[in-house]
Amino acid sequence: MVDSTISSEELERNAEIRRLARLLGVVPDELDYLTPLAPPELRALRGQVTASLFDARGVLARMAAASRILPAGLVVTLAERVFGPMLAARIAGLLEVDRAVDIAARLPVPFLADVATELDPRRVADILGAIPPATIAAVAAELIAREEWIAMGTFYAYLPPASVRAAIGVADAPALLQIALVLEDKERLSVVLEIAGTDTLSRIAVAAEAAGLSAQLRALEVYLTPEQRAQLPA
Amino acid sequence: MESDGRAFLTRQLHDAPTPGVAGLADEHLAHLAGALCAARQRQAEELTAASEQALAHIPRLLRGPVKKIVG
Secondary structure, X not given: OOOOOOOHHHHHHHHHHHHXXXXXXXOHHHHHHHOOOOHHHHHHHHHHHHHHHHHHHHHHHHHHHHHOOOXXXXXXXXXXXXXXXXXXXXXXXXXXXXXXXXXXXXXXXXHHHHHXXXXXXXXXXXXXXXXXXXXXXXXXXXXXXXXXXXXXXXXXHHOOHHXXXXXXXXXXXXXXHHHHHOOOOHHHHHHHHHHHOOOHHHHHHHHHXXXXXXXXXXXXXXXXXXXXHHHOOO | OOOOHHHHHHHHHOOOOOHHHHOOOHHHHHHHHHHHXXXXXXXXXXXXXXXXXXXXXXXXXXXXXXXXXXX
């Protein structure tokens, strides 16, 4: 859960440092020296680290190419039993969309949730757009149950409206609050709330009040439309 | 750990760090570069191990073509 005494910028910074720590396989505390950096600097650094890891000198691309000559069922077995979620996440973005969607449909939801925490959504946006909203909802429910707010906050920016609606449908107001506070692309917040429906923001505001996070929610006001702002308590 | 953290990080990123990152203390740049180097190393080892293990699951007929593609 989010600390009620920290600011919106700190929340964003902490989320970025945690994303970076996950990529590097270190505990976030090890990266404490990054706290003087502004969130855009941290995002740029994460982009560079991601590019470095997801390139892997072409090995990942060759793995993806090799998987094309294997039956989808066998690729599913290999993903689950041999490659695991981290390598599967690295390779996923290099597969053709139809193939990746077919493989995702055969994988169990907990494994997909594991993969989701390791993905760089920018590299799999087309795949995310083609995965049925029901699957997105199931994975979202799993991530919410695990309180993987940062993974959820990373994904919303890359989901099509039907999938955003499905993912929101499985999240209660306290969960939506946690996700909104660490949403990667805050510019997308008003669009997500628009898709979510008219009373969503009011419910999130109630959850924020109960959690002592009203000030942090209020700091997101700049990303809302005038109509949405009017829904927040004065 | 290398003494010139900035150069070490540039090599690991294959790119120059942004001005804000470059302004961090050299020991922190070196730590960041070391962490990225270790992550890439782990990933490479996992990839190698997974490739070898995967072959055991692949039908014999396809092992040759798969090996050829993976290199």
